[in-house]
Amino acid sequence: MHGTGRGGRKLGVMGGTFDPIHHGHLVAASEVAHRFDLDEVIFVPTGQPWQKTDRQVSPAEDRYLMTVIATASNPRFSVSRADVERSKVTYTVDTLRDLHAQHPGAELFFITGADALASILTWQDWAELFELAKFVGVSRPGYELNIDHLADHLRGMPDDAVTMIEIPALAISSSECRRRAAEGRPVWYLVPDGVVQYISKRHLYVPARAEGDGNV
Numbered sequence: 001m002h003g004t005g006r007g008g009r010k011l012g013v014m015g016g017t018f019d020p021i022h023h024g025h026l027v028a029a030s031e032v033a034h035r036f037d038l039d040e041v042i043f044v045p046t047g048q049p050w051q052k053t054d055r056q057v058s059p060a061e062d063r064y065l066m067t068v069i070a071t072a073s074n075p076r077f078s079v080s081r082a083d084v085e086r087s088k089v090t091y092t093v094d095t096l097r098d099l100h101a102q103h104p105g106a107e108l109f110f111i112t113g114a115d116a117l118a119s120i121l122t123w124q125d126w127a128e129l130f131e132l133a134k135f136v137g138v139s140r141p142g143y144e145l146n147i148d149h150l151a152d153h154l155r156g157m158p159d160d161a162v163t164m165i166e167i168p169a170l171a172i173s174s175s176e177c178r179r180r181a182a183e184g185r186p187v188w189y190l191v192p193d194g195v196v197q198y199i200s201k202r203h204l205y206v207p208a209r210a211e212g213d214g215n216v
């Protein structure tokens with residue numbers, strides 16, 4: 001049976017830019033859902049990502065639709081428009097507050113890769129974040145799965161405020177998928193089939209020079 005604790009449901013929250021969503025994201029969500037016996041994992045594509053001001057991020061609507069395509073076949077996966085529709089830059093606290101409002105009584109588990117966990121917890125109000133959700137850090141090739149450097153902040157927090165888990169290693173990143181698409185190399189099997197086709201249909205990631213070809 002799924003769902004325990006305060007009579008509410010257990011919801012995973014998988015935030016990301018998802019430009020594009022890839023199998024690393026999906027395995028992370030699936031593995032955490034299994035380990036924590038979650039009722040659902042809600043994928044939340046970012047609106048205007050504040051940590052990625054160094055590059056052009058694809059339109060939110062494209063990232064949202066790729067996330068929908070990638071998750072559609074899993075009955076336990078869903079996608080939220082909460083951050084896509086926000087006009088301002090989103091912080092994780094905002095996302096979590098909105099999800100609480102939409103799912104009263106639910107227990108939230110915020111899922112992040114080892115790399116992103118450190119930055120989320122560095123930049124934001126810890127006390128409030130931990131009131132809103134438990135954090136689950138997942139292993140990611142190339143990054144150390146270690147919260148020793150967070151020990152000072154974690155002192156006095158409940159033991160389960162942050163849990164680190166090993167998941168099957170997929171050395172896939174959205175950056176590498178974009179690079180591949182830009183260079184005409186395949187992204188098959190790195191992202192779901194429907195996402196390969198969406199990237200090609202919308203000419204995402206093609207160099208600016210080729211973008212206007214045959215188009216208005």
Ligand code: ATP
Nearest residue numbers: 015016017018024112113116140170172173174175
């Ligand atoms: P980019 O290269 O553009 O930063 P990304 O692959 O890191 O893209 P994001 O959308 O930035 O993807 O990541 C969303 C979340 O998924 C983050 O918490 C990130 O750490 C996690 N994540 C991404 N790829 C993996 C992977 N291969 N294994 C485990 N976690 C991952």
Ligand code: MG
Nearest residue numbers: 017115116174
């Ligand atoms: Mg990233």
